[in-house]
Amino acid sequence: MPETVIDVSNLVKSYSDLRAVDGISFSIKRGEVFSLLGPNGAGKTTTVEILEGVRNRTSGDVRVLNEDPEKSRTLTFKLGILPQDFSFIYNSTPKEALTFYKHTLRASGDIQEILEMVELGDKATTPFQKLSGGQKQKLGLALSLVNDPEVLFLDEPTSGLDPRARRNIWNVIKTLKERGKSILLTTHYLEEAELLADRVAIMNKGKIIDSGTPMEIVERHHEDDNLIIRGDGQVERDLAAGGFQFQRDGSYIKLRLKNIRDATSIINYLSEHKTKFEDFTLKRESLEDVFIRMVGEIEEDETE
Ligand SMILES: Nc1ncnc2c1ncn2[C@@H]1O[C@H](COP(=O)(O)OP(=O)(O)OP(=O)(O)O)[C@@H](O)[C@H]1O
Ligand SMILES: [Mg+2]
Numbered sequence: 001m002p003e004t005v006i007d008v009s010n011l012v013k014s015y016s017d018l019r020a021v022d023g024i025s026f027s028i029k030r031g032e033v034f035s036l037l038g039p040n041g042a043g044k045t046t047t048v049e050i051l052e053g054v055r056n057r058t059s060g061d062v063r064v065l066n067e068d069p070e071k072s073r074t075l076t077f078k079l080g081i082l083p084q085d086f087s088f089i090y091n092s093t094p095k096e097a098l099t100f101y102k103h104t105l106r107a108s109g110d111i112q113e114i115l116e117m118v119e120l121g122d123k124a125t126t127p128f129q130k131l132s133g134g135q136k137q138k139l140g141l142a143l144s145l146v147n148d149p150e151v152l153f154l155d156e157p158t159s160g161l162d163p164r165a166r167r168n169i170w171n172v173i174k175t176l177k178e179r180g181k182s183i184l185l186t187t188h189y190l191e192e193a194e195l196l197a198d199r200v201a202i203m204n205k206g207k208i209i210d211s212g213t214p215m216e217i218v219e220r221h222h223e224d225d226n227l228i229i230r231g232d233g234q235v236e237r238d239l240a241a242g243g244f245q246f247q248r249d250g251s252y253i254k255l256r257l258k259n260i261r262d263a264t265s266i267i268n269y270l271s272e273h274k275t276k277f278e279d280f281t282l283k284r285e286s287l288e289d290v291f292i293r294m295v296g297e298i299e300e301d302e303t304e
Helices: 044-052 094-104 111-117 133-145 163-178 190-196 214-221 233-241 262-272 287-303
Strands: 004-015 018-029 033-037 059-064 079-082 151-155 182-187 199-204 207-212 225-230 247-249 252-257 279-283
Touching: 004 044, 004 182, 018 044, 018 182, 018 199, 018 207, 033 044, 033 190, 044 059, 044 151, 044 182, 079 133, 094 111, 094 133, 111 133, 133 151, 133 163, 163 182, 163 190, 182 190, 190 287, 199 214, 199 287, 207 214, 207 287, 214 287, 225 262, 233 252, 233 262, 252 262, 262 279
Parallel strands: 033 182, 033 199, 079 151, 151 182
Antiparallel strands: 004 018, 004 059, 199 207, 225 252, 225 279, 247 252
8 A cells, every 4th residue: 555645634724704725625645646626716825835834734644754844844855846836036046046946955866867857957057047948847747756755745846938938848757757746736628637647536615516527527427428520511411310419610520429429329320321430539528628618607506
């Protein structure tokens, strides 16, 4: 059984009369990538900062590497932290930033090696403000790695980045996972969580409304699967003649499937009738599709 590295039980954080975190519980095993998902203001950053020891909690139990982050004086040395909207001192270079962190954290990491790992090797002496958005995030990630931490907190590491820069950071996170690091990742990109996270928890208004592997969550909440066929009016006529219900959407024809196996009979039917179509795909809802419905539904319920 892998060891538990983070354990959260009935965690509450109140700001005056707002319960930003409202009694959440979860745990993370060593080597796991665990993702907290939720809309703006759900309480993700508050939770992460309590685990980092940056904020105090109102009530509940929190253990990170078997220590209470509020009380421990040594935990910081074992953690890697990339804060949301990371920024750094004007004019300082990645090399200087890493040197500063290395000394502060009494670490022995090789600065150039870390810069290479996040693909900033050629930007070692570029002033912070001259780095692109993606490069700034990569510097934040590099700083979180300086002490070769066991546990990493990455709060929206790819926010606002272009798809290529985002993929670069995903590759770094995958490498860290391969090296056995435990990672708590918050993100607004559901695709990112689906790709990187072993387990996710969906937070809304301070509460965890569901958790599990991305696949388990999709299984629990998805609506019907769809068969999407690209084809012309003849395809529609033949489908109608066969009694199939469908919707036209641009060059696509969409059929909702009660059972994913029904796709076979529809395609067989079209083949038997020698109906010509361009191609077809089978689409199950993604984590993003079910996430939007789950978070939306809760808000609607509350307005009743
Ligand atoms: N220091 C603070 N004082 C008062 N309210 C706060 C404070 N920090 C956060 N909040 C409130 O707590 C709630 C949760 O904020 P938090 O930053 O944890 O959300 P989040 O899930 O990280 O959101 P985002 O996706 O926008 O980063 C929000 O309503 C926010 O306004
Ligand atoms: Mg946040």
